[in-house]
Amino acid sequence: MTTTHLASTPRQSGARAVYELLRERIITGTLAPGERLTEPVLAATLGVSRTPVREALRLLQAEALVVELPTGGVRVAPLDVADARRVYDVRARLEGLLARDACERAARADVARLARLVDLMDVVRDHDEEVLRVGGQFHREIEALADNAWCSALLRQIRGHVDRYRALAARERVGTTDHVDEHRAVADAIAAGDPDEAERVMRAHIDRSAALAERALTPPPAPPPT
Amino acid sequence: MTTTHLASTPRQSGARAVYELLRERIITGTLAPGERLTEPVLAATLGVSRTPVREALRLLQAEALVVELPTGGVRVAPLDVADARRVYDVRARLEGLLARDACERAARADVARLARLVDLMDVVRDHDEEVLRVGGQFHREIEALADNAWCSALLRQIRGHVDRYRALAARERVGTTDHVDEHRAVADAIAAGDPDEAERVMRAHIDRSAALAERALTPPPAPPPT
DNA sequence: GGTTGCGCACTTGTATACAGGTAGAGGTGG
DNA sequence: CCACCTCTACCTGTATACAAGTGCGCAACC
Numbered sequence: 027m028t029t030t031h032l033a034s035t036p037r038q039s040g041a042r043a044v045y046e047l048l049r050e051r052i053i054t055g056t057l058a059p060g061e062r063l064t065e066p067v068l069a070a071t072l073g074v075s076r077t078p079v080r081e082a083l084r085l086l087q088a089e090a091l092v093v094e095l096p097t098g099g100v101r102v103a104p105l106d107v108a109d110a111r112r113v114y115d116v117r118a119r120l121e122g123l124l125a126r127d128a129c130e131r132a133a134r135a136d137v138a139r140l141a142r143l144v145d146l147m148d149v150v151r152d153h154d155e156e157v158l159r160v161g162g163q164f165h166r167e168i169e170a171l172a173d174n175a176w177c178s179a180l181l182r183q184i185r186g187h188v189d190r191y192r193a194l195a196a197r198e199r200v201g202t203t204d205h206v207d208e209h210r211a212v213a214d215a216i217a218a219g220d221p222d223e224a225e226r227v228m229r230a231h232i233d234r235s236a237a238l239a240e241r242a243l244t245p246p247p248a249p250p251p252t
Numbered sequence: 253m254t255t256t257h258l259a260s261t262p263r264q265s266g267a268r269a270v271y272e273l274l275r276e277r278i279i280t281g282t283l284a285p286g287e288r289l290t291e292p293v294l295a296a297t298l299g300v301s302r303t304p305v306r307e308a309l310r311l312l313q314a315e316a317l318v319v320e321l322p323t324g325g326v327r328v329a330p331l332d333v334a335d336a337r338r339v340y341d342v343r344a345r346l347e348g349l350l351a352r353d354a355c356e357r358a359a360r361a362d363v364a365r366l367a368r369l370v371d372l373m374d375v376v377r378d379h380d381e382e383v384l385r386v387g388g389q390f391h392r393e394i395e396a397l398a399d400n401a402w403c404s405a406l407l408r409q410i411r412g413h414v415d416r417y418r419a420l421a422a423r424e425r426v427g428t429t430d431h432v433d434e435h436r437a438v439a440d441a442i443a444a445g446d447p448d449e450a451e452r453v454m455r456a457h458i459d460r461s462a463a464l465a466e467r468a469l470t471p472p473p474a475p476p477p478t
Numbered sequence: 479g480g481t482t483g484c485g486c487a488c489t490t491g492t493a494t495a496c497a498g499g500t501a502g503a504g505g506t507g508g
Numbered sequence: 509c510c511a512c513c514t515c516t517a518c519c520t521g522t523a524t525a526c527a528a529g530t531g532c533g534c535a536a537c538c
Contacts, residue, residue, distance in 0.1 A: 039324075039491065064519065075493045080521090084307050088314030090405060097500060098265075098520050112402045115353075119345035127341075176338045176413075179316060180406055187402075265521065290489065301523045306491095323530065324490050 041078035044068075045085045052091050052102055053189045059105040063092060089183050107243045110191045114236030117188055118229045120181045121165065125212055125228035127172035129221040136171055140213040143167060148206050157205060164209055168216075168228075195242035208234065267304035270294075271311050278317050278328055279415045285331040289318060315409050333469045336417045340462030343414055344455045346407045347391065351438055351454035353398035355447040362397055366439040369393060374432050383431060390435055394442075394454075421468035434460065 048068075051057045063083065065076045072079070083100055086092045092100040132140075143164045150156035169178055208231040215224035274294075277283045289309065291302045298305070309326055312318045318326040358366075369390045376382035395404055434457040441450035 041491080066519070076520095077492055077494090080307065081310050081491095084310040085314050088311050109402065112400050115349055115400075116346070116402055116406060119349055120342070123341055123345055174338050174341075176335065176342055176410075180342060180409070183406070184402075267521080292489075302490095303522055303524090307521095 039078070040074050041081035044072055044074065044078050045082035047072070048082055048086060049089075049091060049186065052086070053186055053193060055190070055193050057102050059102050062095075062099070062101045064099065089186060091186060105190060105194060107191075110239060110243055111236060113184060113187045113191065114232060114239065117181070117184045118232035118236070120177050120184060121168075121232055122225040122229035123177050124169050124172040124174060124181070125216070126221040126225040127174045127177070128168045129216045129219065129224040131173060132171055132216050136167075137213075137217045140164065140167060140216060144206065144210045144213045147209060151206050161205060161209065164213075168212070191239060191243060195239060204234065265304070266300050267307035270298055270300065270304050271308035273298070274308055274312060275315075275317060275412065278312070279412055279419060281416070281419050283328050285328050288321075288325070288327045290325065315412060317412060331416060331420060333417075336465060336469055337462060339410060339413045339417065340458060340465065343407070343410045344458035344462065346403050346410060347394075347458055348451040348455035349403050350395050350398040350400060350407070351442070352447040352451040353400045353403070354394045355442045355445065355450040357399060358397050358442050362393075363439075363443045366390065366393060366442060370432065370436045370439045373435060377432055387431060387435065390439075394438070417465060417469060421465060430460065 048057070048063075057063070065079050065083070068079045069076045083092060087094060087100060091103055093103045094100055128136075143160060147157060147160045147164065150160060169181070172178075208227070211227045212224060212231060215227050274283070274289075283289070291305050291309070294305045295302045309318060313320060313326060317329055319329050320326055354362075369386060373383060373386040373390065376386060395407070398404075434453070437453045438450060438457060441453050
């Protein structure tokens with residue numbers, strides 16, 4: 027971590043707490059898409075004054091988790107399934123860039139650590155829960171290696187929205203085998219010191235996740251005859 | 253413009269005005285990197301109360317144009333030249349994605365319009381000022397065609413930072429000829445309906461811009477003997 | 479003279495008070 | 509019965525008031 031001047035301060039003010047809480051609730055769907063958020067109600071509910079609530083709403087607004095109403099005030103950002111693809115498209119590019127950067131900075135020990143994570147993922151490949159957990163760890167590891175604060179900051183925003191869609195697709199069916207293989211491909215590219223390949227493979231990986239998410243998000247059309 | 257639920261509201265409240273003003277001043281360098289911003293001073297200067305100032309600062313904070321101090325309060329985000337490359341890296345991916353989307357949506361008339369912009373750019377190729385202006389228009393045109401609100405929103409943030417570095421490199425020396433050619437390559441790829449190529453070429457274009465900016469930002473080392 | 483301790487001024491964070499404006503409900507007239 | 513108008517209640521945006529914490533300077537003491 028050399029160039030860190032964003033996201034440097036973990037201070038917990040009341041406003042920050044409100045922000046975190048609302049963010050969580052929006053992402054998990056506790057606060058429904060399109061729901062109007064009124065400051066007095068939120069303030070009363072959370073036991074603070076309107077001021078910290080407003081601060082939190084501004085932060086959320088900048089993240090597009092809430093949208094401004096023409097008349098003032100905000101509501102929880104609507105969830106348009108058609109937009110999911112766009113969100114994943116952006117995520118694919120950002121994570122691809124991270125994979126490239128990680129590749130260019132990874133030391134031998136880092137490569138080994140990534141390999142271990144993939145192996146572990148392979149071991150637990152039958153337990154979706156674990157696959158998801160270890161997989162997430164893999165992505166975070168790459169993010170840490172990349173040490174690209176800019177990309178990370180943007181990715182954090184995008185991830186919030188990705189997680190919204192995930193929460194919507196109740197149980198995301200992970201193509202476990204492919205998932206592990208794709209991660210291994212990324213790890214291999216990094217091990218081989220091939221940044222172009224690392225970026226390409228990571229991007230392809232996210233693209234495939236996007237396709238799965240897209241399917242999970244559009245079950246209505248026609249339940250295929252078993 | 254079909255899927256627009258972000259950036260939909262142009263309401264001009266005082267807070268918004270403060271935000272726009274401070275943003276402008278930070279980007280142009282009127283407010284120096286690292287400078288401490290105190291709410292009472294800003295409020296008095298701008299003739300408003302602390303409340304709208306705080307709102308504006310939160311927005312700027314979410315954009316990383318100001319950074320939180322450990323003790324509370326904010327200062328203008330420092331400008332680390334080493335980070336310029338990272339910012340351009342992200343921009344390259346985002347604009348690349350936009351080029352792809354634009355390619356997939358462009359109608360014949362759109363293609364013609366892009367071609368005209370490139371031709372115009374070629375005509376004025378000797379006037380840097382004009383090249384920059386028309387070039388910017390070209391990029392905005394592609395952004396509009398792409399109709400990818402997500403990408404646009406993130407790009408807006410990144411552009412703010414790009415512009416900071418630009419303002420720093422007082423007179424960005426545009427490799428005019430290359431610049432025009434690169435734009436033409438993008439337009440051609442879109443005309444040919446080749447999204448992969450459009451993305452690739454656009455990304456390469458920004459990468460080259462990054463290299464130029466990087467040179468412009470590091471004049472100290474050694475003035476090459478003419 | 480250097481160092482240490484105290485005190486002050488300033489700043490942030492939060493709460494409250496106030497004015498303008500909007501939407502919605504209800505009543506009245508056609 | 510429907511449409512229009514009015515009135516009310518609420519919500520946002522802004523300003524101000526208040527409390528706590530921090531850093532800095534000054535002065536006294538070693």
